[in-house]
Amino acid sequence: MRRGLFVAKPRIAVVDTTFSRVDMGALALLALKEFDVDTVRVTVPGIKDLAVECKRQLDAGADVALALGMVGGADIDRQCAHEASLGIQFAKLLTNKHIVEVFVHEKEARNESDLKSLFVDRTQKHAENAARLVLQPDWFTRRAGKGLRQGRDDVGSIS
Amino acid sequence: MRRGLFVAKPRIAVVDTTFSRVDMGALALLALKEFDVDTVRVTVPGIKDLAVECKRQLDAGADVALALGMVGGADIDRQCAHEASLGIQFAKLLTNKHIVEVFVHEKEARNESDLKSLFVDRTQKHAENAARLVLQPDWFTRRAGKGLRQGRDDVGSIS
Amino acid sequence: MRRGLFVAKPRIAVVDTTFSRVDMGALALLALKEFDVDTVRVTVPGIKDLAVECKRQLDAGADVALALGMVGGADIDRQCAHEASLGIQFAKLLTNKHIVEVFVHEKEARNESDLKSLFVDRTQKHAENAARLVLQPDWFTRRAGKGLRQGRDDVGSIS
Amino acid sequence: MRRGLFVAKPRIAVVDTTFSRVDMGALALLALKEFDVDTVRVTVPGIKDLAVECKRQLDAGADVALALGMVGGADIDRQCAHEASLGIQFAKLLTNKHIVEVFVHEKEARNESDLKSLFVDRTQKHAENAARLVLQPDWFTRRAGKGLRQGRDDVGSIS
Amino acid sequence: MRRGLFVAKPRIAVVDTTFSRVDMGALALLALKEFDVDTVRVTVPGIKDLAVECKRQLDAGADVALALGMVGGADIDRQCAHEASLGIQFAKLLTNKHIVEVFVHEKEARNESDLKSLFVDRTQKHAENAARLVLQPDWFTRRAGKGLRQGRDDVGSIS
Numbered sequence: 001m002r003r004g005l006f007v008a009k010p011r012i013a014v015v016d017t018t019f020s021r022v023d024m025g026a027l028a029l030l031a032l033k034e035f036d037v038d039t040v041r042v043t044v045p046g047i048k049d050l051a052v053e054c055k056r057q058l059d060a061g062a063d064v065a066l067a068l069g070m071v072g073g074a075d076i077d078r079q080c081a082h083e084a085s086l087g088i089q090f091a092k093l094l095t096n097k098h099i100v101e102v103f104v105h106e107k108e109a110r111n112e113s114d115l116k117s118l119f120v121d122r123t124q125k126h127a128e129n130a131a132r133l134v135l136q137p138d139w140f141t142r143r144a145g146k147g148l149r150q151g152r153d154d155v156g157s158i159s
Numbered sequence: 160m161r162r163g164l165f166v167a168k169p170r171i172a173v174v175d176t177t178f179s180r181v182d183m184g185a186l187a188l189l190a191l192k193e194f195d196v197d198t199v200r201v202t203v204p205g206i207k208d209l210a211v212e213c214k215r216q217l218d219a220g221a222d223v224a225l226a227l228g229m230v231g232g233a234d235i236d237r238q239c240a241h242e243a244s245l246g247i248q249f250a251k252l253l254t255n256k257h258i259v260e261v262f263v264h265e266k267e268a269r270n271e272s273d274l275k276s277l278f279v280d281r282t283q284k285h286a287e288n289a290a291r292l293v294l295q296p297d298w299f300t301r302r303a304g305k306g307l308r309q310g311r312d313d314v315g316s317i318s
Numbered sequence: 319m320r321r322g323l324f325v326a327k328p329r330i331a332v333v334d335t336t337f338s339r340v341d342m343g344a345l346a347l348l349a350l351k352e353f354d355v356d357t358v359r360v361t362v363p364g365i366k367d368l369a370v371e372c373k374r375q376l377d378a379g380a381d382v383a384l385a386l387g388m389v390g391g392a393d394i395d396r397q398c399a400h401e402a403s404l405g406i407q408f409a410k411l412l413t414n415k416h417i418v419e420v421f422v423h424e425k426e427a428r429n430e431s432d433l434k435s436l437f438v439d440r441t442q443k444h445a446e447n448a449a450r451l452v453l454q455p456d457w458f459t460r461r462a463g464k465g466l467r468q469g470r471d472d473v474g475s476i477s
Numbered sequence: 478m479r480r481g482l483f484v485a486k487p488r489i490a491v492v493d494t495t496f497s498r499v500d501m502g503a504l505a506l507l508a509l510k511e512f513d514v515d516t517v518r519v520t521v522p523g524i525k526d527l528a529v530e531c532k533r534q535l536d537a538g539a540d541v542a543l544a545l546g547m548v549g550g551a552d553i554d555r556q557c558a559h560e561a562s563l564g565i566q567f568a569k570l571l572t573n574k575h576i577v578e579v580f581v582h583e584k585e586a587r588n589e590s591d592l593k594s595l596f597v598d599r600t601q602k603h604a605e606n607a608a609r610l611v612l613q614p615d616w617f618t619r620r621a622g623k624g625l626r627q628g629r630d631d632v633g634s635i636s
Numbered sequence: 637m638r639r640g641l642f643v644a645k646p647r648i649a650v651v652d653t654t655f656s657r658v659d660m661g662a663l664a665l666l667a668l669k670e671f672d673v674d675t676v677r678v679t680v681p682g683i684k685d686l687a688v689e690c691k692r693q694l695d696a697g698a699d700v701a702l703a704l705g706m707v708g709g710a711d712i713d714r715q716c717a718h719e720a721s722l723g724i725q726f727a728k729l730l731t732n733k734h735i736v737e738v739f740v741h742e743k744e745a746r747n748e749s750d751l752k753s754l755f756v757d758r759t760q761k762h763a764e765n766a767a768r769l770v771l772q773p774d775w776f777t778r779r780a781g782k783g784l785r786q787g788r789d790d791v792g793s794i795s
Contacts, residue, residue, distance in 0.1 A: 018305055019307060021315065044295075052252055082715055082719065087245075087249075096695065105712065127683050143679070144659050145660060146654055147654075149655070157659065158657045158752050203416075210407060246407035302330060334621050341623075360617075363617065401559065404563060408567065495782055496790060498792065500780050520780040529728035529729055529732065529735075540788075553741065590795060
């Protein structure tokens with residue numbers, strides 16, 4: 001992670017899609033401004049293209065990747081999301097690095113306004129997660145079992 | 160990518176099937192004429208043969224591949240498409256290159272004329288995507304979150 | 319592919335099962351007699367044993383493999399076929415060679431006579447496909463998008 | 478397979494679970510006494526632990542493995558079996574050796590007595606299959622397409 | 637496993653999530669106090685992050701890992717669990733080590749109190765399993781086919 005005399009900052013790859021109806025990459029980059037990290041952004045056509053692009057960026061030196069995608073409302077789209085997710089699982093195992101998968105399903109939301117808010121909340125919280133995985137992994141341990149949620153409010157622990 | 164004194168053009172592998180009811184390979188090659196790329200075309204029996212043939216072409220020097228296939232209307236065909244897609248996911252990860260999957264489901268269309276138009280629009284747009292992934296990857300970033308669709312009209316962003 | 323002064327013929331591995339109710343291996347070997355190829359035949363218990371046996375034969379020098387199996391009519395059998403197919407997808411990617419999967423589902427047929435004819439037609443056509451994949455791959459390109467079928471009559475192109 | 482001056486017998490790994498309600502490992506070892514093979518037995522908690530343990534034993538020198546497990550009757554159990562099976566598919570491909578998967582589904586049986594008989598018949602026949610895969614692979618070729626079944630009576634060929 | 641003059645204790649990686657509504661990592665560490673093992677604990681956001689973190693810990697020297705997660709009650713959550721499980725299957729095969737998967741489904745329980753008791757019983761018993769897999773693998777063989785359960789009471793053997 002050293003270049004010359006300087007210690008490189010952790011690098012986060014932000015990978016999103018043209019299929020999504022919200023600019024998730026821009027939302028992620030905005031959230032990452034609060035952290036001392038470098039970023040690289042790449043956009044691909046759809047969610048099935050995310051795994052290999054994340055792997056390419058991780059192989060090229062990124063420390064963690066954000067895989068940002070929207071899952072359409074058609075019946076076949078859920079199967080596509082499943083295939084995309086399995087690709088992401090394997091990309092993680094082949095690189096030994098974390099890829100934070102941020103998928104928003106069109107069907108999750110009650111209406112367009114609710115959908116937009118899902119996109120914003122989930123992308124922001126998961127972008128923060130990606131940064132913390134490399135900068136302060138203990139952050140998660142202190143919140144183990146706390147019922148944290150991304151996209152909706154946290155649900156908390158069972159008392 | 161250099162041969163002798165010349166810089167080789169990016170090479171796109173176009174892989175299609177005899178199972179399809181439309182000559183998707185020809186449609187892709189037509190669309191790719193608008194781009195400064197070399198092409199190689201291979202046809203295999205069905206969609207489950209696409210992943211390994213794409214991998215063979217990528218291993219032999221292609222920079223990106225188009226996996227073109229029709230998914231039949233029978234119940235089992237969707238499972239076959241799922242298996243073919245997972246093979247393609249892994250072929251990407253093993254080659255570190257993009258494979259643009261272009262699947263048309265017989266059941267997607269209202270009638271034969273609608274089906275034909277789906278084939279044409281989706282194959283053409285995805286062939287263009289394949290070329291842009293190697294020639295001008297920034298094209299996608301400028302359209303991130305724009306709700307682009309292949310096969311149907313774009314749906315646009317959520318305002 | 320050379321042994322001593324001689325050029326070896328392409329070798330096709332024919333792998334079938336004792337679970338099947340038709341001797342698919344014999345049907346395939348019969349069809350392959352029309353082609354200038356060597357063959358090796360191995361039989362395993364069921365469809366989940368096909369992938370690794372095909373890989374073993376391909377690793378031992380076969381140029382292409384036929385994975386021949388019957389899928390039973392019980393509910394769980396379709397899941398088994400799915401697992402077997404995914405194994406075959408990966409065996410292809412690990413060997414960089416084609417494995418032509420020939421599965422006949424008991425449920426596809428209207429009666430035993432129809433089932434028998436499905437077995438014969440699909441096995442013969444796919445055995446020919448396996449031979450052509452190594453002997454004359456252009457055969458497929460000339461039939462791209464022609465709606466070829468194995469087991470049933472071809473359905474043809476969309477006009 | 479040679480140790481000093483002696484030719485080692487084929488070694489069969491018998492891997493079973495504490496989740497099962499029948500001692501499948503003991504049934505397999507009993508059946509294997511009829512064959513000139515060495516055996517090694519390992520028990521793991523459940524079916525999802527079978528794939529890696531089989532791989533460990535095969536990597537350590539076993540020639541074939543028996544993966545013995547019971548699938549519970551709850552809805553989620555079938556998904557677990559699917560995951561376990563896919564793990565076993567990959568363990569085979571990574572070792573290039575056969576793993577004979579012997580799964581008994583609680584739901585397959587009409588009652589406890591029927592279930593017990595399923596366990597006994599399937600485990601015994603598959604243990605014999607495992608031994609024959611290394612000792613006399615031609616045994617299967619002579620029975621190709623004969624409709625052999627494990628757990629129930631053979632169904633025979635289609636005439 | 638030796639460091640200097642000392643024999644290192646087996647090391648168990650405990651990996652849990654912030655998504656869970658119970659601190660499963662703490663439950664596991666408590667159960668492991670009864671065993672002569674070292675532990676390392678890492679918390680990640682959700683179940684899809686478990687496989688790669690377990691693999692990282694196993695690659696770094698842990699002898700076995702506990703993958704602890706809660707599966708939400710939404711329809712899509714079961715698919716996520718499936719993807720997480722397949723990742724864990726592959727992480728095992730790539731490391732040749734056991735990962736004990738401890739998933740609690742929100743839907744399994746009758747109420748919150750039942751859910752809490754499921755968490756406690758399953759995590760404790762599986763933490764003990766993880767320790768025994770490295771310390772006393774024969775423990776399992778003596779209980780083969782005994783119908784052991786984690787989360788609920790054992791169901792016993794079929795007589």
